[in-house]
Amino acid sequence: MTKNYSISDLAKEFDVTTRTIRFYEAEGLLSPERQGQTRIYSEKDRVYLKLILRGKRLGFSLAESKQIICMYDPDSGNRVQLQLMLNKIAEKRDILKQQLSDIRLMQEELDEAEERCQQALADFEKG
Amino acid sequence: MTKNYSISDLAKEFDVTTRTIRFYEAEGLLSPERQGQTRIYSEKDRVYLKLILRGKRLGFSLAESKQIICMYDPDSGNRVQLQLMLNKIAEKRDILKQQLSDIRLMQEELDEAEERCQQALADFEKG
DNA sequence: TATAACGTTGACGTAAACGTAAACTTGCTG
DNA sequence: CAGCAAGTTTACGTTTACGTCAACGTTATA
Structure with a gap:
């Protein structure tokens, strides 16, 4: 029963355009649910977006932010790559x-x- | 009687290409002396380059680094803009x-x- | 003297991170 | 129900910060 957001909700909150948010999705950094065509963003998506933008302010590329976000969710990776993640x-x-x-x-x-x-x-x- | 550097001296020291250094000059961030065609870099040029690269690591654009470098040398600006510089x-x-x-x-x-x-x-x- | 090694000026190419416009659907609302 | 706001995809345009030739001049050294 976690909160949901529209694309413009997030756009307003973080002061980015909807184009930007869709672009991040196209690049594989976000993957919101759908209701028909419409994107539905969860709290997790929101946190991810926050991390992406923080990375940006620190000069990280989107690809780098993607790695960081992957670290953020250790369940998703396979175990063999854990040591590699620690190096990263x-x-x-x-x-x-x-x-x-x-x-x-x-x-x-x-x-x-x-x-x-x-x-x-x-x-x-x-x- | 301050030290001089060639373009490849600086390129090696800061681990950038000569192309990069010439590009910074084209963008107005550096203005080395010349001996004929050849560029001669002073200690001041070296410091400027260091500042540019530091700015880069912090996610500043070249345009922003240029502003910062301008602040670094308050003699160059006209007096009217000093308050503006303080704001920057x-x-x-x-x-x-x-x-x-x-x-x-x-x-x-x-x-x-x-x-x-x-x-x-x-x-x-x-x- | 030839042949690197280092320098120069164009000029075109490119990757990242979006902007912008077109053309469309869907959901309210006066 | 007309119309507007908010959503969608597709696709090309743009800026930044260089990379990558090409074609050439200069110096040193074997």
């Missing part, structure tokens, strides 16, 4: 670590840039 | 904050996924 997870972790480092560096540089701007503004006020 | 900086900060949050969430989920995998592997060993 480790890989993702390294990328995230790199991104964290990148973000810290960039934040420091933004601090400096802002300071220089403020200074330039102040100088302008005086001069 | 604030904007970038928000995105970085969002990315940090995304990364934390994703790391948690990777933790869970890994645990499920390990568990499944262990079950497999036993059963």
Whole structure:
């Protein structure tokens, strides 16, 4: 008895177009139920979409997000590939670590840039 | 008397192709000196390239990286746009904050996924 | 001197991630 | 029941960020 969503429900909630959501389905990242032609999205579909978009913000491709989503549901894979999945997870972790480092560096540089701007503004006020 | 680099020096150091570096120049992100036809890259060019690639890892477009690089050199802009630049900086900060949050969430989920995998592997060993 | 090794400028190709338009069905609603 | 809103498929268009030749010039070294 879990909640259901229309395609435009999800489009509004996550601020994407319906075209985008259908595209993700065509790429095999979503597989909503159907009532006739019409797509019916479950809570699970909603979570998947959330994961896809989060991946996007972090610069992952759809193919990568697909892998991550597969990890999210370990029942679906066959057992032989579990070790391979663990390797993938480790890989993702390294990328995230790199991104964290990148973000810290960039934040420091933004601090400096802002300071220089403020200074330039102040100088302008005086001069 | 600052250090100089050839295009392939930089290509090797940052593991990109020379094509990529020339493309960044065509897009206005780099502007190396010339000795005849040949491009001569300064330390400043090297730093810019580093910034571009860091931006890429964080999912920024080249256009966005270009803006960030412009901030990096406040002398170049005219004074009237300084406040606008400060706004841009604030904007970038928000995105970085969002990315940090995304990364934390994703790391948690990777933790869970890994645990499920390990568990499944262990079950497999036993059963 | 020839033959790599490295550089250059076009110019066309391509993969990813959708946008956009056409042409259609279905379900309300005034 | 006319019409509009929301859904559908099909298919071509677009942008970004390069890859991949081709065709050529320059330097060094065997």
